[in-house]
Amino acid sequence: MIKNISNLGDAALYCDFGAEVNKEINRNVINYFNNLRDSNFLGITNITPSYNKLVISFDLRLTSFTKLKKQVENLELKKNNNSKNNLIKIPVCCAEEFALDIKRLQKLLKINEAKIYETFFSKNYYCYMTGFIAGMPFLGDMDKSLFAKRLETPRVKVPKNSIGITEQFCNIYTFESPGGWNIIGKTPVDIFDNKKNTEPNLINPGDTISFYPISKLEYEKKYE
Amino acid sequence: MNKNYFEVLRPGINSTFQDNGRNNFYHIGIPFSGAMDNRNFLLANTISNNEINNPVVEFAYQGPKLKYIGENISINVTGDVNFKIIRKNKNLEFSCYENIILENNDCLDILSTNRSVYGYLSIGGTFEVDYYLNSCSTNTKAKIGANSGEKLKKGQIIHLKNIKKILPKNKIEYLNSKIENIRIIKGPHFDYFSKDAIDSFFSDEFNVTKLSDRMGIRLKGPKISNIKNTNIKSEGLVKGVIQITADGDPIIMLSDHGTIGGYPKIGVVISADYDKLVQIPPGSKIKFKEINLKDAETIFKLYEMETQNLISNIK
DSSP states (O other): OOOEEEESTTSEEEEEOOSSOOHHHHHHHHHHHHHHHTTOOTTEEEEEEOSSEEEEEEOTTTOOHHHHHHHHHTOOOOTTTTTTOOEEEEEEEOOTTTOTTHHHHHHHHTOOHHHHHHHHHTSEEEEEEEOSSTTOEEEEOOOGGGOOOOOSSOEEEEOTTEEEEETTEEEEOSSSEEEOSEEEEEOSSOSBOTTOSSOOBSSOTTOEEEEEEEOHHHHHHHHO | OOOOEEEEEEOOSSOEEEOSOOOSOGGGTOOOOSOSSHHHHHHHHHHTTOOTTOOEEEEESSOOEEEEESSOEEEEEESSEEEEEEETTEEEEOOSSBOEEEOTTOEEEEEEESSSSEEEEEESSEEOOOOBTTBOOOBTTTTBSTGGGOOOOTTOEEEEESOOSSOOOOBOOOOOOOOSEEEEEEOTTGGGBOHHHHHHHHHSOEEEOSOOSSSEEEEESSOOOBSSOSOOOOEEOOTTEEEEOTTSOEEEEOTTOOSEEOSOEEEEEOGGGHHHHTTOOTTOEEEEEEOOHHHHHHHHHHHHHHHHHHHHHHO
């Protein structure tokens, strides 16, 4: 199922699962990720799943590329390792002050605001990966009618908890951060809780997400 | 009650608590962090007779100025660092890599790192800091780790505990050698770049710019032109990866790097050169040299052996 394993420097494995981005390939990646987490192979320090790759970093004092590559190639996959994936519902407030790019999107997509939101809220999204900044989930796929390019000039500061879309993906800015995705709303829920010492991430790779709209009043209530 | 503490009179430019770093959280977007120069971190704790993973204060360029209140305590500074102790209005000079006894009301002033970036302060005892996900390493981006994920701040009090009653008297002679040639292994997107681009990547010099920090080193030099695609599907990064941005400039990812990235990776710095790489200050020039995996592994073994020898000579 892994197409090719090469070395990423002298202390990481670069596992390639195929060129495309789709759920099937990504489920493979996550299945390997889960199985490797349970494997206790000596020396693994980090495993990073992404759309179609898995990067396994290791401590060069404890193991080596050749040794670990053999172990990964011979890894026996337990089936149904994806069964623990959850459905998570995320409230989104689309008030004008939060939906920073809705006007731009109406022009770009030639669809009105109501239809954009109707389409957006009607689908479930799949979490391909989390990362870049702590807890940020990369979700997909968007309905084709909502495929939009990034902003030409990225914002220096995207407000924390903003919901952004670009091309086939959507994500949630878990921290105030620079970014170029089209912002369509904001959630009162903290996706990454740095006060929690276990599982600070609300959303994990393989999870399914559905968004639902809330009013400004509900948004403020949830924040209290 | 805790009666031994430092008061931060001046925080310095980028002073944070660090330890060995945080494993196994890349998949939720939390980088490794930890002391940038691992060897100097290990030496600091060894000289203090501490557990190897004890928290230290890491500083960059200009370090903190700390007033000490409490019973006598041993401290040491590692790296290539200028510092002094002010005792009853007298300036006392000391060297790095030796235990120094701090007395009540002493002031430790870490003035600067010399033609390097990071230095470390360790104490014979423990800084009282918060842990998050098995490490105290401060990550100011995710606001996690010691000091609520923040740099040291002016006026803050750092409480100390487990102060060693028997003050160690360790000292080593260690010279921080500098490097200009960075050895790298080819990355997965090597063939995204033209032959000319690859040639100049290995033959020309690059300037280390001021836009360098714990997350990465940004370089300026010849533009590395891309013949395939300036973006890839975002995927996992590791310490030492060299990405080429859409503008054709290399960025070397360091300990606080974003866990995934969407630029092609031309190469990865070998593990043995990492501690020295992070110490190269802005304004310096560097060159890249390609080596193979086997050689990189051998060089790392030697480097690790050297580190272990330094440690066992202290013990």
